[in-house]
Amino acid sequence: MVAMAADEINPLRRLSLEELRLRTSTKWTAYPSDVLPLWVAEMDTPVAESVVRAVTRAMERGDTGYAGGTEYARALDVFARERWGWEGVVAERTAIVPDVMLGIVEILKLITAPGDAVVANSPVYPPFYAFVEHMDRRIVEAPLDEAGRIDPATLESACREAVAGGRRAAYLLCSPHNPTGTVHTAQELAAVAELTAGHGVRVVADEIHAPLVLPGARFVPYLSVPGAESAFCVMSASKAWHLAGLKAALAVAGPGAAADLARLPGEVSHGPSHLGVIAHAAALRHGGDWLDAVLTGLDENRRLLAGLLARQLPTVGYAPPQATYLAWLDCRALGLGDTAASVFLERGRVALTSGVPFGTGGSGHVRLNFATSPELLTEAVDRMRQAVA
Structure with missing residues:
Protein backbone atom coordinates (compact mmCIF):
# COMPACT_ATOMS: atom_id res chain seq x y z
CA MET A 1 0.00 0.00 0.00
CA VAL A 2 1.33 3.45 -0.92
CA ALA A 3 1.62 5.77 2.08
CA MET A 4 -0.52 8.89 1.80
CA ALA A 5 1.27 12.21 2.12
CA ALA A 6 0.26 14.27 5.15
CA ASP A 7 -1.18 17.06 3.01
CA GLU A 8 -3.41 14.56 1.18
CA ILE A 9 -5.16 13.42 4.37
CA ASN A 10 -8.27 15.42 5.25
CA PRO A 11 -6.81 18.12 7.54
CA LEU A 12 -10.21 18.48 9.24
CA ARG A 13 -9.90 14.96 10.65
CA ARG A 14 -6.36 15.22 11.99
CA LEU A 15 -6.86 16.92 15.37
CA SER A 16 -8.82 15.68 18.34
CA LEU A 17 -10.97 17.91 20.52
CA GLU A 18 -8.36 17.57 23.27
CA GLU A 19 -5.63 18.81 20.91
CA LEU A 20 -7.78 21.69 19.70
CA ARG A 21 -8.49 22.83 23.25
CA LEU A 22 -4.76 23.42 23.73
CA ARG A 23 -5.02 26.38 21.36
CA THR A 24 -5.04 29.88 22.82
CA SER A 25 -6.66 31.75 19.91
CA THR A 26 -9.97 33.52 20.37
CA LYS A 27 -12.02 30.63 18.98
CA TRP A 28 -10.93 28.36 21.80
CA THR A 29 -10.71 30.83 24.69
CA ALA A 30 -13.79 33.03 24.31
CA TYR A 31 -16.11 30.44 25.87
CA PRO A 32 -15.90 27.88 28.69
CA SER A 33 -14.35 24.50 27.89
CA ASP A 34 -17.70 22.70 27.71
CA VAL A 35 -18.77 24.80 24.71
CA LEU A 36 -18.22 23.62 21.14
CA PRO A 37 -17.01 26.78 19.32
CA LEU A 38 -18.39 26.91 15.78
CA TRP A 39 -18.49 30.68 15.54
CA VAL A 40 -15.43 32.70 14.43
CA ALA A 41 -13.78 31.89 11.09
CA GLU A 42 -10.87 29.72 12.23
CA MET A 43 -10.41 26.19 10.90
CA ASP A 44 -9.80 23.16 13.08
CA THR A 45 -6.80 22.04 11.06
CA PRO A 46 -3.05 21.85 11.48
CA VAL A 47 -1.02 24.24 9.33
CA ALA A 48 0.20 23.02 5.93
CA GLU A 49 3.68 21.52 6.16
CA SER A 50 4.99 23.83 3.44
CA VAL A 51 4.01 26.85 5.54
CA VAL A 52 5.49 25.40 8.72
CA ARG A 53 8.79 24.76 6.92
CA ALA A 54 8.92 28.27 5.45
CA VAL A 55 8.27 29.99 8.78
CA THR A 56 10.64 27.66 10.65
CA ARG A 57 13.46 28.38 8.21
CA ALA A 58 12.87 32.10 8.58
CA MET A 59 13.02 31.83 12.36
CA GLU A 60 16.18 29.75 12.24
CA ARG A 61 18.01 32.31 10.11
CA GLY A 62 16.69 35.26 12.08
CA ASP A 63 14.64 36.54 9.16
CA THR A 64 12.24 38.40 11.42
CA GLY A 65 12.46 41.99 10.26
CA TYR A 66 10.04 44.22 8.41
CA ALA A 67 7.87 43.07 5.53
CA GLY A 68 8.76 44.08 1.99
CA GLY A 69 9.43 42.90 -1.53
CA THR A 70 7.16 41.38 -4.15
CA GLU A 71 7.22 37.67 -3.25
CA TYR A 72 3.63 37.75 -1.98
CA ALA A 73 2.43 39.33 -5.24
CA ARG A 74 4.42 36.90 -7.37
CA ALA A 75 3.08 33.92 -5.42
CA LEU A 76 -0.51 35.15 -5.77
CA ASP A 77 0.09 35.73 -9.47
CA VAL A 78 1.13 32.10 -9.95
CA PHE A 79 -1.82 30.86 -7.89
CA ALA A 80 -4.32 33.06 -9.74
CA ARG A 81 -3.07 31.91 -13.14
CA GLU A 82 -3.22 28.23 -12.18
CA ARG A 83 -6.51 28.26 -10.27
CA TRP A 84 -8.56 30.95 -11.98
CA GLY A 85 -6.87 31.56 -15.32
CA TRP A 86 -6.38 35.19 -14.30
CA GLU A 87 -3.29 37.21 -15.18
CA GLY A 88 -4.24 40.40 -13.38
CA VAL A 89 -1.91 40.28 -10.36
CA VAL A 90 0.82 42.60 -11.59
CA ALA A 91 3.36 43.29 -8.83
CA GLU A 92 3.61 46.98 -9.74
CA ARG A 93 -0.13 47.34 -9.08
CA THR A 94 -0.11 45.69 -5.66
CA ALA A 95 0.62 46.70 -2.08
CA ILE A 96 1.16 44.61 1.03
CA VAL A 97 -1.35 45.57 3.73
CA PRO A 98 -1.82 44.35 7.31
CA ASP A 99 -4.96 42.32 6.60
CA VAL A 100 -7.95 42.42 4.29
CA MET A 101 -10.17 44.74 6.34
CA LEU A 102 -7.38 47.21 7.13
CA GLY A 103 -6.39 47.17 3.46
CA ILE A 104 -9.99 47.94 2.52
CA VAL A 105 -10.06 50.83 4.99
CA GLU A 106 -6.92 52.36 3.50
CA ILE A 107 -8.31 52.07 -0.04
CA LEU A 108 -11.62 53.61 1.02
CA LYS A 109 -9.66 56.53 2.45
CA LEU A 110 -8.09 57.06 -0.97
CA ILE A 111 -11.33 57.12 -2.95
CA THR A 112 -13.90 58.55 -0.51
CA ALA A 113 -14.07 61.32 2.08
CA PRO A 114 -15.59 61.53 5.58
CA GLY A 115 -19.36 61.47 5.30
CA ASP A 116 -19.35 59.62 1.98
CA ALA A 117 -21.29 56.40 1.50
CA VAL A 118 -20.13 52.81 1.08
CA VAL A 119 -22.63 50.41 -0.49
CA ALA A 120 -22.72 46.82 0.82
CA ASN A 121 -24.90 43.78 0.19
CA SER A 122 -26.57 42.71 3.40
CA PRO A 123 -26.57 40.41 5.24
CA VAL A 124 -22.81 40.78 5.24
CA TYR A 125 -19.67 40.31 7.35
CA PRO A 126 -20.22 42.57 10.42
CA PRO A 127 -16.82 44.33 10.28
CA PHE A 128 -17.99 45.97 7.05
CA TYR A 129 -20.30 48.07 9.21
CA ALA A 130 -17.88 48.57 12.09
CA PHE A 131 -14.84 49.60 10.08
CA VAL A 132 -16.76 51.84 7.67
CA GLU A 133 -18.55 53.67 10.45
CA HIS A 134 -15.35 54.00 12.49
CA MET A 135 -13.73 55.85 9.58
CA ASP A 136 -16.67 58.28 9.43
CA ARG A 137 -18.30 56.86 6.32
CA ARG A 138 -21.83 55.53 6.19
CA ILE A 139 -23.15 52.20 4.95
CA VAL A 140 -25.93 52.13 2.37
CA GLU A 141 -27.37 48.64 2.25
CA ALA A 142 -28.27 46.85 -0.99
CA PRO A 143 -29.82 43.64 0.39
CA LEU A 144 -29.32 40.38 -1.46
CA ASP A 145 -32.42 38.82 -2.99
CA GLU A 146 -34.22 35.79 -1.55
CA ALA A 147 -31.81 33.46 -3.34
CA GLY A 148 -28.85 35.23 -1.73
CA ARG A 149 -27.73 36.88 -4.95
CA ILE A 150 -27.05 40.50 -5.95
CA ASP A 151 -30.23 42.23 -7.04
CA PRO A 152 -29.35 44.75 -9.82
CA ALA A 153 -32.36 47.00 -9.15
CA THR A 154 -31.62 47.12 -5.43
CA LEU A 155 -27.95 47.80 -6.08
CA GLU A 156 -28.74 50.58 -8.53
CA SER A 157 -31.06 52.22 -6.02
CA ALA A 158 -28.36 52.03 -3.34
CA CYS A 159 -25.74 53.52 -5.69
CA ARG A 160 -28.08 56.33 -6.62
CA GLU A 161 -28.62 57.10 -2.94
CA ALA A 162 -24.89 56.87 -2.22
CA VAL A 163 -23.91 59.51 -4.77
CA ALA A 164 -26.83 61.87 -4.10
CA GLY A 165 -25.70 65.46 -3.84
CA GLY A 166 -22.64 64.81 -5.98
CA ARG A 167 -20.74 62.91 -3.29
CA ARG A 168 -18.18 60.22 -4.00
CA ALA A 169 -19.09 56.65 -3.10
CA GLU A 188 -23.37 39.14 -12.38
CA LEU A 189 -20.00 40.81 -11.85
CA ALA A 190 -19.98 42.33 -15.32
CA ALA A 191 -23.42 43.79 -14.57
CA VAL A 192 -22.05 45.20 -11.32
CA ALA A 193 -19.16 46.83 -13.18
CA GLU A 194 -21.47 48.44 -15.71
CA LEU A 195 -23.96 49.62 -13.09
CA THR A 196 -21.41 51.09 -10.68
CA ALA A 197 -19.51 52.80 -13.49
CA GLY A 198 -22.74 54.42 -14.60
CA HIS A 199 -23.09 56.04 -11.19
CA GLY A 200 -19.40 56.81 -10.66
CA VAL A 201 -19.15 54.38 -7.75
CA ARG A 202 -15.72 52.76 -7.20
CA VAL A 203 -15.65 49.05 -6.39
CA VAL A 204 -13.47 47.47 -3.70
CA ALA A 205 -13.77 43.66 -3.64
CA ASP A 206 -13.09 41.64 -0.50
CA GLU A 207 -11.93 38.33 -2.00
CA ILE A 208 -10.49 36.73 1.12
CA HIS A 209 -12.52 33.54 0.60
CA ALA A 210 -11.59 33.20 -3.09
CA PRO A 211 -9.48 30.03 -2.67
CA LEU A 212 -12.36 28.38 -0.77
CA VAL A 213 -14.78 27.88 -3.65
CA LEU A 214 -16.24 24.39 -3.36
CA PRO A 215 -16.95 21.82 -6.09
CA GLY A 216 -19.73 22.91 -8.41
CA ALA A 217 -18.86 26.61 -8.52
CA ARG A 218 -16.13 28.73 -10.10
CA PHE A 219 -14.55 31.85 -8.65
CA VAL A 220 -14.32 34.86 -10.97
CA PRO A 221 -11.90 37.60 -9.83
CA TYR A 222 -13.72 40.91 -9.96
CA LEU A 223 -10.81 42.63 -11.69
CA SER A 224 -11.06 40.10 -14.53
CA VAL A 225 -14.49 41.24 -15.72
CA PRO A 226 -15.00 43.91 -18.41
CA GLY A 227 -15.39 47.40 -16.96
CA ALA A 228 -13.59 46.68 -13.69
CA GLU A 229 -10.36 48.44 -14.64
CA SER A 230 -10.76 51.19 -12.03
CA ALA A 231 -11.56 48.80 -9.18
CA PHE A 232 -9.52 47.19 -6.42
CA CYS A 233 -9.49 43.80 -4.74
CA VAL A 234 -7.91 42.72 -1.48
CA MET A 235 -6.86 39.09 -1.02
CA SER A 236 -5.18 36.95 1.59
CA ALA A 237 -4.23 33.34 2.25
CA SER A 238 -5.45 33.63 5.83
CA LYS A 239 -8.86 31.99 5.54
CA ALA A 240 -7.96 29.17 3.15
CA TRP A 241 -4.77 28.12 4.96
CA HIS A 242 -5.73 28.93 8.58
CA LEU A 243 -3.25 31.82 8.91
CA ALA A 244 -5.29 34.55 10.58
CA GLY A 245 -2.66 34.92 13.29
CA LEU A 246 0.06 35.64 10.72
CA LYS A 247 -1.05 39.04 9.49
CA ALA A 248 -0.60 39.89 5.81
CA ALA A 249 -2.79 40.64 2.79
CA LEU A 250 -2.38 42.02 -0.69
CA ALA A 251 -4.23 44.93 -2.27
CA VAL A 252 -4.46 44.71 -6.05
CA ALA A 253 -5.45 47.59 -8.34
CA GLY A 254 -6.94 47.38 -11.79
CA PRO A 255 -5.02 49.25 -14.53
CA GLY A 256 -7.21 52.31 -14.06
CA ALA A 257 -6.72 52.35 -10.29
CA ALA A 258 -2.94 52.00 -10.17
CA ALA A 259 -2.37 55.73 -9.58
CA ASP A 260 -4.76 55.66 -6.63
CA LEU A 261 -3.04 52.67 -5.05
CA ALA A 262 0.30 54.42 -5.50
CA ARG A 263 -0.97 57.09 -3.11
CA LEU A 264 -1.26 54.55 -0.30
CA PRO A 265 0.74 55.98 2.63
CA GLY A 266 4.09 54.29 3.15
CA GLU A 267 3.34 53.61 6.80
CA VAL A 268 0.61 51.13 5.80
CA SER A 269 3.33 48.70 4.72
CA HIS A 270 4.68 48.71 8.28
CA GLY A 271 1.61 46.84 9.54
CA PRO A 272 1.97 43.44 7.83
CA SER A 273 4.03 40.77 9.56
CA HIS A 274 7.13 39.71 7.64
CA LEU A 275 6.59 36.16 8.88
CA GLY A 276 3.01 36.52 7.72
CA VAL A 277 4.16 37.45 4.21
CA ILE A 278 6.51 34.46 4.20
CA ALA A 279 3.72 32.15 5.38
CA HIS A 280 1.13 33.41 2.91
CA ALA A 281 3.52 33.25 -0.03
CA ALA A 282 4.50 29.69 0.89
CA ALA A 283 0.84 28.69 1.14
CA LEU A 284 0.05 30.12 -2.30
CA ARG A 285 3.12 28.60 -3.95
CA HIS A 286 3.35 25.23 -2.24
CA GLY A 287 0.10 24.62 -0.36
CA GLY A 288 -2.08 23.49 -3.23
CA ASP A 289 -2.32 19.83 -2.19
CA TRP A 290 -3.21 20.84 1.35
CA LEU A 291 -5.88 23.24 0.07
CA ASP A 292 -7.37 20.56 -2.18
CA ALA A 293 -7.60 18.20 0.79
CA VAL A 294 -9.34 20.90 2.83
CA LEU A 295 -11.80 21.60 0.01
CA THR A 296 -12.65 17.92 -0.20
CA GLY A 297 -13.26 17.82 3.54
CA LEU A 298 -15.37 20.98 3.46
CA ASP A 299 -17.46 19.60 0.62
CA GLU A 300 -18.10 16.48 2.70
CA ASN A 301 -18.98 18.58 5.73
CA ARG A 302 -21.43 20.87 3.94
CA ARG A 303 -23.29 17.77 2.71
CA LEU A 304 -23.08 16.15 6.14
CA LEU A 305 -24.56 19.27 7.69
CA ALA A 306 -27.45 19.19 5.22
CA GLY A 307 -28.29 15.64 6.26
CA LEU A 308 -27.94 16.34 9.97
CA LEU A 309 -30.21 19.36 9.81
CA ALA A 310 -32.82 17.56 7.69
CA ARG A 311 -33.06 14.79 10.30
CA GLN A 312 -32.66 16.72 13.52
CA LEU A 313 -33.69 20.33 12.83
CA PRO A 314 -35.89 20.09 9.74
CA THR A 315 -37.45 23.53 10.20
CA VAL A 316 -34.06 25.27 10.06
CA GLY A 317 -33.40 26.61 6.57
CA TYR A 318 -30.02 25.81 5.04
CA ALA A 319 -28.78 26.29 1.48
CA PRO A 320 -25.34 24.61 1.24
CA PRO A 321 -22.84 27.37 0.40
CA GLN A 322 -20.96 27.47 -2.88
CA ALA A 323 -17.86 28.73 -1.08
CA THR A 324 -16.38 29.39 2.38
CA TYR A 325 -16.82 27.08 5.36
CA LEU A 326 -19.70 29.10 6.77
CA ALA A 327 -23.31 27.93 6.92
CA TRP A 328 -26.07 30.55 7.06
CA LEU A 329 -28.94 29.01 9.00
CA ASP A 330 -32.47 30.40 8.94
CA CYS A 331 -33.89 29.73 12.40
CA ARG A 332 -37.01 31.87 12.14
CA ALA A 333 -39.33 28.86 12.19
CA LEU A 334 -38.01 27.93 15.64
CA GLY A 335 -39.84 30.95 17.07
CA LEU A 336 -36.78 32.23 18.93
CA GLY A 337 -36.67 35.68 17.36
CA ASP A 338 -33.13 37.01 17.50
CA THR A 339 -32.14 34.82 20.46
CA ALA A 340 -31.33 31.63 18.52
CA ALA A 341 -27.56 31.94 19.00
CA SER A 342 -28.06 32.59 22.72
CA VAL A 343 -30.36 29.57 23.08
CA PHE A 344 -27.94 27.25 21.30
CA LEU A 345 -25.15 28.52 23.55
CA GLU A 346 -26.97 28.50 26.88
CA ARG A 347 -28.97 25.30 26.44
CA GLY A 348 -26.81 23.37 23.98
CA ARG A 349 -23.32 24.67 24.74
CA VAL A 350 -22.67 25.39 21.06
CA ALA A 351 -21.27 28.82 20.15
CA LEU A 352 -22.57 30.21 16.86
CA THR A 353 -22.64 33.76 15.50
CA SER A 354 -25.90 35.69 15.75
CA GLY A 355 -27.24 36.94 12.44
CA VAL A 356 -28.24 40.34 13.83
CA PRO A 357 -24.86 42.10 13.33
CA PHE A 358 -24.91 41.08 9.64
CA GLY A 359 -27.48 43.80 8.96
CA THR A 360 -30.73 43.63 7.04
CA GLY A 361 -31.58 40.00 6.37
CA GLY A 362 -29.72 38.73 9.41
CA SER A 363 -32.61 38.70 11.85
CA GLY A 364 -33.57 35.18 12.92
CA HIS A 365 -30.41 33.64 11.48
CA VAL A 366 -27.17 32.21 12.84
CA ARG A 367 -23.84 31.51 11.17
CA LEU A 368 -22.15 28.16 11.77
CA ASN A 369 -18.51 27.39 10.98
CA PHE A 370 -18.31 23.81 9.64
CA ALA A 371 -14.52 23.76 9.21
CA THR A 372 -14.20 21.12 11.89
CA SER A 373 -14.23 17.35 12.14
CA PRO A 374 -17.35 15.43 11.11
CA GLU A 375 -17.57 14.13 14.66
CA LEU A 376 -17.65 17.60 16.23
CA LEU A 377 -20.10 18.82 13.61
CA THR A 378 -22.38 15.88 14.33
CA GLU A 379 -22.23 16.47 18.08
CA ALA A 380 -22.90 20.18 17.63
CA VAL A 381 -26.09 19.62 15.63
CA ASP A 382 -27.27 17.04 18.16
CA ARG A 383 -26.72 19.56 20.95
CA MET A 384 -28.59 22.19 18.94
CA ARG A 385 -31.52 19.80 18.54
CA GLN A 386 -31.64 19.15 22.25
CA ALA A 387 -31.47 22.89 22.95
CA VAL A 388 -34.79 23.49 21.19
CA ALA A 389 -36.50 20.18 21.91
Missing part, protein backbone atom coordinates in the same frame (compact mmCIF):
# COMPACT_ATOMS: atom_id res chain seq x y z
CA ALA A 170 -17.68 53.14 -3.05
CA TYR A 171 -19.20 49.68 -3.30
CA LEU A 172 -17.67 47.13 -0.93
CA LEU A 173 -18.25 43.83 -2.68
CA CYS A 174 -17.91 40.60 -0.71
CA SER A 175 -16.85 37.91 -3.17
CA PRO A 176 -17.45 35.08 -2.36
CA HIS A 177 -20.12 36.37 -0.04
CA ASN A 178 -19.91 36.00 3.72
CA PRO A 179 -22.19 34.69 5.31
CA THR A 180 -24.23 33.10 2.52
CA GLY A 181 -21.34 31.47 0.63
CA THR A 182 -22.69 32.82 -2.67
CA VAL A 183 -20.21 32.79 -5.57
CA HIS A 184 -20.97 35.64 -7.94
CA THR A 185 -20.97 34.69 -11.63
CA ALA A 186 -19.04 36.44 -14.39
CA GLN A 187 -22.33 37.75 -15.77
